[in-house]
Amino acid sequence: MSRIDETKDFIPVRIAVLTVSDTRGLAEDRSGDTLVERLTGAGHVLADRRIVQDDRAEIAARLRAWVADPGIDVIMSTGGTGLTGRDVTVEAHRDVYEKEIEAFATVFTIVSMQKIGTSAVQSRATGGVAGGTYLFALPGSPGACRDAWDEILRWQLDYRHRPCNFVEILPRLDEHLRRK
Numbered sequence: 001m002s003r004i005d006e007t008k009d010f011i012p013v014r015i016a017v018l019t020v021s022d023t024r025g026l027a028e029d030r031s032g033d034t035l036v037e038r039l040t041g042a043g044h045v046l047a048d049r050r051i052v053q054d055d056r057a058e059i060a061a062r063l064r065a066w067v068a069d070p071g072i073d074v075i076m077s078t079g080g081t082g083l084t085g086r087d088v089t090v091e092a093h094r095d096v097y098e099k100e101i102e103a104f105a106t107v108f109t110i111v112s113m114q115k116i117g118t119s120a121v122q123s124r125a126t127g128g129v130a131g132g133t134y135l136f137a138l139p140g141s142p143g144a145c146r147d148a149w150d151e152i153l154r155w156q157l158d159y160r161h162r163p164c165n166f167v168e169i170l171p172r173l174d175e176h177l178r179r180k
Helices: 030-041 056-067 089-096 102-122 142-156 166-172
Strands: 014-020 045-052 074-078 126-130 133-138
Touching: 014 030, 014 056, 030 045, 030 074, 030 142, 045 056, 056 074, 056 089, 056 126, 056 133, 074 142, 089 126, 089 133, 102 126, 102 142, 133 142
Parallel strands: 014 045, 014 074, 074 133
Antiparallel strands: 126 133
């Protein structure tokens, strides 16, 4: 079972939050606020925060810019993971990923099933890795952002979490780029 090893030091990671919306500004961005409150409350650093339109190229460009930024370890986007014609966040993430973390979507669905039942089937939450950076696309509701953070990301982004976590392998995500 999962646990926190209190003998280890907490290592904060630098997290960027991207809200994908055609209608919201920062003042109305409750999902982005939820993620910022959770990540800073856990001791992590908010590296950047932006809002972009529901446009695949614009989303992918922002993700690529953050992946290229050595001051960002993790990117969390919220919004645009549904099934409507404007929901293109998942496609934009996959345009950027080098590797997809398939189990993130599975675990998110399990968590969602406990909260919203079969409506969880409508989410396309996803996770991946690119350029030594973790990327996660979360649904646009504050509840879904809370669930993703509280039940998955809070633990996986804590170096003390056992038996394993994302932070301990962060330095090795781009090792293939350093090989000769």
